[in-house]
Each structure stands twice: as C-alpha cells, then as structure tokens.
Amino acid sequence: MTIKVMAHGRYILNFKGVPPLPADDMKLIRSKTHLVDASRKSLLVEGSDETVMNELARKLPQWTVSKESCYTVPTTRPRVQKTPKS
Amino acid sequence: MAQAPTQNYILLPKTDMRFSAESLATTTRQAFSRLTVDTHLDDVLDGDLSSKAVVLDTTRHSGAKLVRVTAAELPNLRAQLPGVRIVPEVFYYPQRWMQEVRNNVKPLQGQARVSVRLLLKDAKTGSPVADATVVAFTNFEQREGEQATSNAQGVVQFRNIGNRTLDQIYIYPKAGHWSFWKQNFAVKTNDTITLQPVKLDFKDAKTFFYPPATEGQPTGKGVRVGVIDTGVGPHPDLTVAGGVSTVTGEDSSNFADVDEHGTHVAGIIAAHGTSPTGVRGAAPEVELYAYRVFSRNNAGASNFAIIKAIEQAVADGCDIVNMSLGGGPSDDATEDAISFAHENGTICFVAIGNDGRQPVSFPASYSLSLAVGAMGRKGTFPANTTDAPNVLAPFGTDKKNFVAAFSNIGPEVDFIAPGVGIISSVPGGYAPMSGTSMACPLAAGVAARLLSTESSVLAMPRTAARSEAMIRFLAGHVKSMGFGPTFEGNGMLFV
Numbered sequence: 001m002t003i004k005v006m007a008h009g010r011y012i013l014n015f016k017g018v019p020p021l022p023a024d025d026m027k028l029i030r031s032k033t034h035l036v037d038a039s040r041k042s043l044l045v046e047g048s049d050e051t052v053m054n055e056l057a058r059k060l061p062q063w064t065v066s067k068e069s070c071y072t073v074p075t076t077r078p079r080v081q082k083t084p085k086s
Numbered sequence: 087m088a089q090a091p092t093q094n095y096i097l098l099p100k101t102d103m104r105f106s107a108e109s110l111a112t113t114t115r116q117a118f119s120r121l122t123v124d125t126h127l128d129d130v131l132d133g134d135l136s137s138k139a140v141v142l143d144t145t146r147h148s149g150a151k152l153v154r155v156t157a158a159e160l161p162n163l164r165a166q167l168p169g170v171r172i173v174p175e176v177f178y179y180p181q182r183w184m185q186e187v188r189n190n191v192k193p194l195q196g197q198a199r200v201s202v203r204l205l206l207k208d209a210k211t212g213s214p215v216a217d218a219t220v221v222a223f224t225n226f227e228q229r230e231g232e233q234a235t236s237n238a239q240g241v242v243q244f245r246n247i248g249n250r251t252l253d254q255i256y257i258y259p260k261a262g263h264w265s266f267w268k269q270n271f272a273v274k275t276n277d278t279i280t281l282q283p284v285k286l287d288f289k290d291a292k293t294f295f296y297p298p299a300t301e302g303q304p305t306g307k308g309v310r311v312g313v314i315d316t317g318v319g320p321h322p323d324l325t326v327a328g329g330v331s332t333v334t335g336e337d338s339s340n341f342a343d344v345d346e347h348g349t350h351v352a353g354i355i356a357a358h359g360t361s362p363t364g365v366r367g368a369a370p371e372v373e374l375y376a377y378r379v380f381s382r383n384n385a386g387a388s389n390f391a392i393i394k395a396i397e398q399a400v401a402d403g404c405d406i407v408n409m410s411l412g413g414g415p416s417d418d419a420t421e422d423a424i425s426f427a428h429e430n431g432t433i434c435f436v437a438i439g440n441d442g443r444q445p446v447s448f449p450a451s452y453s454l455s456l457a458v459g460a461m462g463r464k465g466t467f468p469a470n471t472t473d474a475p476n477v478l479a480p481f482g483t484d485k486k487n488f489v490a491a492f493s494n495i496g497p498e499v500d501f502i503a504p505g506v507g508i509i510s511s512v513p514g515g516y517a518p519m520s521g522t523s524m525a526c527p528l529a530a531g532v533a534a535r536l537l538s539t540e541s542s543v544l545a546m547p548r549t550a551a552r553s554e555a556m557i558r559f560l561a562g563h564v565k566s567m568g569f570g571p572t573f574e575g576n577g578m579l580f581v
Contacts, residue, residue, distance in 0.1 A: 012390055014419035037334040037390060040397045040426070042419045044334060044390045069414040070386035073316060073347050076440045076476070076492045076521045077258060080221060081229035084246050 010068040011053060015041040017062045025060055032056050044068065092138055095160075097121070097151040098171040105148040112551045113558075114169050121151050131166040133561075135159055160497040161575040164453065165561035168554040169428060171453040202248030202275040206240040206257065209280035214240025217260040218281070222273070226253040248275060256472050257281065260346075261515035265472040282468055284509060284516060287362040291466040291504035292354065292528055296581065298366045299535070304581075306369025308544060309534040311355055312399035312407045313527070314392060315348030317341045317378035321511045323359035323366075324352055328402060329376035332394035333387075341378040346512040350519050351410050352376065353511030355531035365510055368531025369538070375402055379411075387411060389420050392449075396423040400430045405537065405544065405556070408530040409449065410437040410523035416448040428454045431548030433556050435530040437522035439494040446496040456557070457498050459573060460490040460525035462506025473507045473520055483568030493522055495572045502567060502574035503529040532579045536563050 013029060015021055019041045029035065032052050033045035047053045057065045097118070099105045105115050120130045127139040139159055143152040155163060164172060206215040216238045223231035224247055231252075236242040252273055257266035263281040299305045310327075318326050319342060329341040343349045356374040357367040377395035379387040392409070399407045407427060424434050436455040439447030450457035464486045467473045478491035489495075490506050505525030509518045533556075537544060540559055546552040566577040 010388075010390075012393075012417070012419050014417075014422060016418075016422075037394075039390070039394045039423075041422070042390065042393055044388075064418050066417050066419070069389045069417065071389070071392075071411050071414055072386050073345050073380060074411060074413070074437065074440055074521055074523045076490075077219075077472075078221060078223070078226070078256060079229065080223070080231045080233050082231075084224040084230050084232065084250075 009047070010036065011045050011047050012066050012068055013043040013045060013056075013060070014064045014066070015062060016064060022062070025063065028059060029056065092154045092156050093174065094142065094152055094154050096173050097153055097167065098173065099169075112169075112554060114167055114550075114554050115148075117167060118151070118170060119148055121153070127153065127155070127163070131163070133162045133166045135162060135166075139163070157497050158571045161500055161571050164500065165557065165576060168557040169454065169550055173453075200248035201243065201245045202273055203241055203243045204273070205276065205278040206236045206242060207278055207280050208263070209282050214238070215259055215263060215281050216240060218242070218263075219258040221256040221258075222247050222252050223254045223256075224250060224252060247273060249273075258472065259517070261512050261517045264468050264518060266470060267472040267474050268470065284518060285362065286365055286509065286516060288509065289466060290507055290509045290518065291463045292368070292508050294463060294466050295504050295578070296368055296528070296532060298361075304535050304538045306356070306372035306531070306534040306538045308541070309369065309406065309538050310373040310375060310402070310404045311369070311530060311534050312375040312377055312395075312402065312404035313348060313352045313355065314377045314379055314395045314399065314407060314409045315351050315411065316345035316380040317343040317348045318352040318374070318376035319343060319349055319513070321349055321353070321513065323357040323364045323511050324349070325356075325358065325374065326352075326376045327373045329378070330398055331378040332391045332398060333379060333381050334391065336382060341376045343513055344378065344380055344382050346517070347410070347523065348376070348378070348380075350510045350512050350517070351408065351523060351527045354508060354524060354527040355408065355534065357511050359511075365516055367510075368528055369534040371538075372531070372534045375399065375404055389414060389417055393419055393423040396427055396434070400427050400432050403548075404432050406530050406534055407432055407434045408527045409434060410521070410526045412436060412447040412449055413439055413441075414448060416451065420449050421452050421454075424449060424452055424454050428553045429550045431546065431550075431552035433553050435526050435533070437526035438496075438499060440492040440521050440523075441494050442492050444494050446494050446498040451496070451498045453498070456529070457500045457575065458522060458526040458529045459495070459499050459502045459575070460493040460505025460520070460522045461487055461502050461567060461569070461574070461578070462490050462504065462520075463487050467507030467518065471507065471518075476506050476520060480569045480573060483566075487567055489569050489573045490520065490522075492520070493525075493573070497572060499572060499575035501529045501564065501576065502569065502578050503532070529579055532581060533560055535581055536560060536579065
C-alpha cells in the first residue's frame with residue numbers, strides 16, 4: 001500500500017487490480033469517505049482526515065492512495081515575484 | 087576522443103515486474119525475452135546501439151533486466167522497445183539527519199510610489215491595443231517589478247515603476263499582434279510602444295519546417311487526435327468532431343476553451359484555415375477531439391480529470407493524444423491511465439515542461455509518454471519580441487536552430503519540435519505563442535500526418551502491438567538536429 005502526501009482534502013484511490021472494482025472495497029471506501037467522482041479504476045474522494053485515509057490505505061491492499069494534484073496552465077512568461085525597491 | 091560514460095538502467099514491462107504468461111507475444115516481448123546476461127543489445131535490437139550496450143543481469147527471461155548503456159542511447163533504446171519501462175539503477179544508503187539552512191527573505195523596506203502610464207498602439211494603424219499584459223521588471227534576476235493590463239484605450243497604468251530604467255519589459259498582446267521585449271528601457275509617462283500586427287502569411291518556425299501539404303500529400307485523414315487541455319474553440323479554423331469536459335462537477339458537454347492555450351494547441355495540429363486569412367495545422371484533415379480538464383474557475387487541472395480524459399480519449403478511438411501540460415508530482419494513477427492508452431492502441435505525446443533546462447516534468451517523464459521538447463529558429467520571429475531571450479545554446483547542425491531556453495532536458499526526451507513564436511488560433515483571432523506546449527502538438531500533428539499514410543498500422547486491432555507499431559514507424563521518420571539526445575531525444579519528425 002502506498003500513501004503519498006496525506007492531508008485534508010481530496011484524494012485519488014487507484015485500484016491496481018483488474019476492474020471491476022471489488023464491491024467490498026467500494027463499501028468500505030464509501031463508509032469512510034465522500035465519493036466525488038469515479039473513472040475506470042480510480043476514485044476521487046473527499047477524506048475527513050489523515051487518520052481515516054491511513055486506515056483505508058491499510059485495509060485496501062490492492063489500492064494506492066494519493067492526494068489529488070492540480071496543474072496550472074503552462075506558460076513561458078516570467079512572473080513578477082516582488083514589488084520594486086525604492 | 088573521450089568516450090560517453092555509461093550508466094546502468096533497469097528494463098521492466100510496462101506493468102508489474104515481468105511479462106505475464108498471458109500477455110501478447112508482441113515484437114517487444116519477444117525481443118525482451120532474448121535479452122539474456124552478457125547479450126549485447128545491438129545483437130538483438132535494431133537501431134544504432136553501441137557495442138558497450140550490454141545486459142548485466144536479469145531476474146528471468148520475462149523479468150527485469152539490468153543493462154548498461156550510455157544516456158545518449160536511451161531514446162534509441164526506447165524506440166526499439168516501445169512499452170518497456172526504463173528506470174535508472176538507484177543505490178540506497180542509511181538515512182542521516184541533515185540540517186537544512188534556510189535564508190528567510192526579509193520584507194522590503196519602503197517602495198517606489200511613482201506612477202506612470204504607457205500607451206500601446208498598433209504599429210501600422212495607430213489603433214490602441216487593449217487587453218495586453220505588460221510585465222515590467224525593475225530587477226529581472228530578483229523578479230522585482232509590476233504587472234498590468236492595457237485598457238480599451240491601450241493605456242496601461244503602473245503605480246510603482248516610474249522615473250527609472252526598467253531592467254526588462256515584456257508585453258503580451260491577447261491576439262493579433264507580436265509580443266514585445268526590451269532591455270534597459272527608460273520609462274516616462276505617456277510613452278507610446280508600438281506593437282507589430284501578426285500577418286498570417288508570416289513564415290514562422292512551424293511553416294519553415296513543415297510547409298502546408300500540397301495537393302496529393304498526406305494531411306492526417308483517417309487519424310483521430312485528442313487534445314487534453316483547457317478546451318478548444320470555438321474558432322472558424324477548427325472543427326471539433328467530439329469531446330467532453332472531465333472536470334468534476336462541471337457540465338461534461340462544455341469543452342469550449344476557458345483560456346486560449348487549448349485552442350492554440352489544437353490549431354497547431356488541426357487548423358484548416360488558409361493563409362493569409364487563416365492558419366493551417368500540421369494535419370488539417372485529422373478528426374479533432376477536445377477534452378477539457380482545466381476548470382472554469384481558474385483552479386487548474388486535477389490529475390483526476392486528466393486520468394478520465396485519457397480513458398475517454400481511448401474509448402472515443404483516438405489514435406493520438408496530446409497533453410501539453412504537466413509539472414506536478416508523479417502519480418501511479420496517471421501512469422496507469424497512460425499505460426491503459428498504450429495497451430489499447432493509443433499513443434500519448436506529452437510536453438516536457440518549460441522550467442529552463444530542468445528535468446523532464448511528469449507525466450512526460452513516464453516511459454510510455456512520447457516526450458517532446460522545444461526548439462526555435464532565428465529569423466522566424468521578429469527580433470524585438472519576447473522570443474529573443476529564448477535563443478540559447480545548444481545550437482544545431484544548422485546554427486540558426488537552437489533549443490529554446492525554457493525547454494527542459496533529460497534522458498526521457500523522445501522528440502524535439504518547433505515551439506518558439508508559433509502562430510496559431512486563439513479565441514477571437516490568432517496569436518504567436520511559445521512553449522513545449524506548442525512543440526508537443528506540432529510533433530503530434532506531424533505524427534498524425536505520417537501515420538495517415540500507414541493504413542495497415544491504423545487497421546491493427548487496438549492493442550499494445552498497435553501502439554508499438556506506430557512508435558516503431560515514427561522512429562523511422564526522425565532526424566537529429568544536432569542538439570544531442572538529452573535535448574532532442576531522437577530528433578525531429580520529418581515528412
């Protein structure tokens with residue numbers, strides 16, 4: 001079981017087996033989190049706290065749990081980081 | 087002559103630690119099985135591998151292999167073994183506690199409060215240029231400065247930068263004009279800066295290296311390309327055959343552009359306008375599908391939305407997917423989605439990132455991604471644009487060609503393509519943009535153009551063998567531009 005960057009917020013649970021997603025696993029996940037979205041073999045959930053996500057990770061050996069990450073629109077433009085000195 | 091240093095790498099199947107007994111007997115798998123201890127790779131694989139490339143160890147004939155190759159040979163090795171993961175051998179040592187020295191940034195004492203206004207005008211007509219972003223640096227190295235946007239009268243107002251010489255000024259118009267760049271710029275209020283209008287028959291780097299196809303030449307017909315981005319269009323030069331938004335909680339039917347990035351990317355691939363009134367993409371007859379993964383509320387793109395978009399692109403029968411995005415931490419769920427695409431006959435082109443010679447960003451760094459870097463060519467953009475500082479070594483065999491200063495580097499790079507001063511469609515018109523975001527769709531579009539001539543490959547069942555056949559075919563249509571493999575991979579696709 002792999003846990004990455006656990007914190008409050010949204011997490012992606014990724015099933016490492018072959019779909020369909022096991023019914024017992026889904027029942028456990030739904031009992032501990034709020035299921036926001038689902039793909040072919042990944043779930044987007046809102047977790048209450050790190051303890052809960054750690055517990056899920058321990059009980060779901062066929063899944064990885066990682067924090068959702070967000071990408072910004074790529075750019076090559078330099079950005080201002082400080083206001084000018086006097 | 088000094089010999090290139092070798093390094094050890096571990097070759098693995100795309101999932102798990104060994105090929106399963108049930109996995110298809112593809113060409114890749116067969117070649118993989120023949121890599122036994124002490125085998126020289128050039129005895130088993132095609133391509134130009136040196137005699138130093140050798141198998142050092144193996145777990146079993148279908149399991150992991152430890153090989154020794156030079157970094158320069160990695161793109162070639164990847165091309166010969168599509169679908170195989172290649173990871174550097176890593177050594178672990180006992181953990182030691184290290185004290186980290188951190189310099190706290192002190193708050194600035196006092197600020198300049200001299201305001202100034204500048205006027206932006208069209209160089210030909212004198213009309214005001216509205217909605218241009220102006221970034222004025224008083225100290226570029228420290229990124230000190232101020233940013234503002236021009237209003238409907240072309241006026242841009244600054245509060246803090248007056249009565250001084252700017253270190254650098256960057257101006258980015260929304261559409262219809264070239265950008266502007268100047269160093270050591272003395273600023274006085276009511277100064278006028280004129281901006282060059284973009285002419286659509288201008289020979290940018292895309293047109294230089296890939297002139298529009300003439301009668302009878304392939305244009306991508308029969309190939310379906312998915313653009314996973316900020317959305318696409320609407321734009322008169324683009325026809326979107328289908329698509330969705332995979333952003334959680336948003337209307338899935340709305341894949342219109344929430345920025346300009348996706349429309350520009352899509353245009354590089356599939357625009358079907360005609361110069362001088364429109365722009366033409368590398369493969370104007372492909373079937374274009376749009377997958378919006380960036381949220382309408384400016385929150386960015388969740389990796390979950392990207393995962394769903396990849397899966398949807400596969401379900402929609404896309405042959406090629408373009409992802410001009412990345413930079414976050416690697417995650418196995420996104421890797422699995424790209425693997426899923428590969429296993430189902432869809433190949434993914436991914437931009438390597440714009441961090442300026444930093445390591446290739448994820449997901450381009452994943453071994454099943456076709457990672458694309460950006461090059462430019464002197465003379466294909468006006469000298470006073472923001473692309474002037476993008477000119478940086480290494481220069482190519484043709485010294486006018488250069489690797490864009492913003493382009494990342496690394497052994498994961500597969501291809502390089504023009505990505506400096508590329509004119510394409512944006513909502514409301516046309517604009518030049520630069521980035522590995524532009525290079526990636528150009529490579530994807532040229533790949534589509536090439537693949538449209540290979541009906542036998544396109545007709546293959548949608549399995550890993552199809553993806554491998556596409557990659558092998560493209561590997562035969564690449565030429566080095568003389569930058570070196572960590573900058574260009576195998577080089578640039580040619581038609």
